[in-house]
Amino acid sequence: MFRKDGQGKSSGSRGLSIGMRWLALGLAAVFLLAACGTGGGAPQTFQLSVPEAVSGPQGCNVSFQTYITRPPGTTGPVTVSITGLPAGAVADTFTIPAGAGGGTLTLRLGTAAPGTANLTVTATLGSETRTGTVRLTVQAASPD
Numbered sequence: 001m002f003r004k005d006g007q008g009k010s011s012g013s014r015g016l017s018i019g020m021r022w023l024a025l026g027l028a029a030v031f032l033l034a035a036c037g038t039g040g041g042a043p044q045t046f047q048l049s050v051p052e053a054v055s056g057p058q059g060c061n062v063s064f065q066t067y068i069t070r071p072p073g074t075t076g077p078v079t080v081s082i083t084g085l086p087a088g089a090v091a092d093t094f095t096i097p098a099g100a101g102g103g104t105l106t107l108r109l110g111t112a113a114p115g116t117a118n119l120t121v122t123a124t125l126g127s128e129t130r131t132g133t134v135r136l137t138v139q140a141a142s143p144d
Helices: 013-037
Strands: 048-050 053-058 061-069 076-082 094-096 102-108 115-125 126-141
Touching: 048 126, 053 061, 061 115, 061 126, 076 102, 094 102
Parallel strands: 053 126
Antiparallel strands: 048 061, 061 102, 076 094, 076 115, 115 126
8 A cells, every 4th residue: 555645755665665574584583493493402413213113023133223314524433222122122222423423222121021112212411411212112022
């Protein structure tokens, strides 16, 4: 909508120009929030990805990939450990070397009883820690 000011000039284009500037500033702010987060804390240096679930028979080994994503400039080895294993199952801590994107975690199910357990995989890079949950299903051993 255009209006005439006291001198008979149209002021609608000026209002449109100012409105477009505010729209551009608003869109720039939304883009920055989406790209950089909400500014509520320090940026994370890495992310951890693990499968949702794994399964295997009692007495066997089960392996799965553990992936990390590092932003540019993030270096150093990442130590990976697991907790919540059922009695009779074991897993070793391992290290993802600097620059690598992941590694294989092997669970030795041994004498673990059939059933399910929620495992927590913990990855540590320097002073930062990320966790992921994996549902383990131990199946009954097949008779020989």
